[in-house]
Amino acid sequence: xxxxxxxxxxxxxxxxxxxxxxxxxxxxxxxxxxxxxxxxxxxxxxxxxxxxxxxxxxxxxxxxxxxxxxxxxxxxxxxxxxxxxxxxxxxxxxxxxxxxxxxxxxxxxxxxxxxxxxxxxxxxxxxxxxxxxxxxxxxxxxxxxxxxxxxxxxxx
Numbered sequence: 001x002x003x004x005x006x007x008x009x010x011x012x013x014x015x016x017x018x019x020x021x022x023x024x025x026x027x028x029x030x031x032x033x034x035x036x037x038x039x040x041x042x043x044x045x046x047x048x049x050x051x052x053x054x055x056x057x058x059x060x061x062x063x064x065x066x067x068x069x070x071x072x073x074x075x076x077x078x079x080x081x082x083x084x085x086x087x088x089x090x091x092x093x094x095x096x097x098x099x100x101x102x103x104x105x106x107x108x109x110x111x112x113x114x115x116x117x118x119x120x121x122x123x124x125x126x127x128x129x130x131x132x133x134x135x136x137x138x139x140x141x142x143x144x145x146x147x148x149x150x151x152x153x154x155x156x
Contacts, residue, residue, distance in 0.1 A: 017141075024122075031118060035111055040064070042115075044074050045083060045100065045108045054087060054097030083107060 005011065028039040037045075047063055048055060055063075061071045075098050078084040083104035086096040100108070123131050 031115070032111075035107060037111075038074075040066070040070075040074055041078055042111065044071070044078060044098075045104055045111075048084060048098060048100045049105065049108055051099070054099035056089065056095050056097060058095070060098060078104070 025039065028042075032039055032042050035042075043064055044060060047060060057068055057071050057075060060066075060075075061068045064071065075084060075086070079086065081103075082101055084098050085101050086098055089095040089097050126134070
């Protein structure tokens with residue numbers, strides 16, 4: 001095993017992963033700007049497409065890995081544009097469900113074909129089996145990070 005430090009292959013892989021994530025985020029901001037959406041707003045619309053009856057903002061925040069207050073702002077802006085609507089929950093009077101409107105669904109249907117095309121282009125040089133393996137590796141990496149985050153801090 002190599003010595004930990006700046007020249008460690010694991011450290012270099014982590015730095016490259018962070019650079020790649022930042023590059024993807026910046027490119028997605030440019031991509032979604034043509035529909036006057038942020039990547040996070042698109043993610044809300046996309047998640048809601050799988051919940052025809054709607055989804056609570058708490059569920060959205062969990063799925064987006066985002067604080068509830070940030071989701072509230074996203075939903076507010078999407079609601080102002082008529083892309084989502086809040087409705088009362090049948091099971092919890094304190095909660096609202098957020099659902100796509102027909103206008104939101106139509107916009108999503110307009111975005112998804114070029115989005116999937118770009119997604120395929122990103123992986124163009126990778127065989128499918130390699131992308132599956134990478135997805136599994138990244139899931140394990142995320143689990144390791146999550147486990148480390150919940151460990152007590154080491155004392156010096």
